[in-house]
Amino acid sequence: MLGFIIFIVIVAVLVIWVIGLYNTLVRARNAVKNAWSQIDVQLKRRHDLIPNLLETVKGYMKHERETLEAVTQARTAAINAGGVAETGKAEGMLSGALKSLFAVAESYPDLKANQNFLALQEELTSTENKIAFSRQAYNDATMQYNNKVQMVPTNIIAGMFNFKEEEFFEIEIPTEREVPKVSFSE
DSSP states (O other): OHHHHHHHHHHHHHHHHHHHHHHHHHHHHHHHHHHHHHHHHHHHHHHHHHHHHHHHHHTTOTTOHHHHHHHHHHHHHHHHOOSHHHHHHHHHHHHHHHHHHHHHHTTOHHHHHOHHHHHHHHHHHHHHHHHHHHHHHHHHHHHHHHHHHHSTTHHHHHHHTTOOOOOOOOOOOHHHHSOOOOOOOO
């Protein structure tokens, strides 16, 4: 009889332990999903600002059709991107296109003085900062979740219940990876 009670206690402890590990994994996975939704909110905000920016710029930049079309195409690709990796790549292209747009805008003094343009530029800058903060929070949550999925003993429970690693959100902007060239010759 005593052996049976000890067996029941051991089984109960194991079940409670497995439930605790499972709940830890669910909590971590939900934190990743929540962090992604925060990024998604900021990206939507960014996507919604771009048409207003383009409308403001169009009147001034009549000869810069290629730059405006590049921003429009990059925005469309970013909106239609699916998954973390594809979204990161598309958002990187959009960031590059916006940088080109702002660089070209420097050639138009009237545009740089336009209050709508300045307000939209400030709003986009603010949104970019929020995206960066949200990306950091997402990647932190992803790292914590992935650690749980990979580390003993939660990796055993993760394997049993099909918990998979999540991707990090990385925005690739080709110009950010290049090393600046310094030359002292004329």
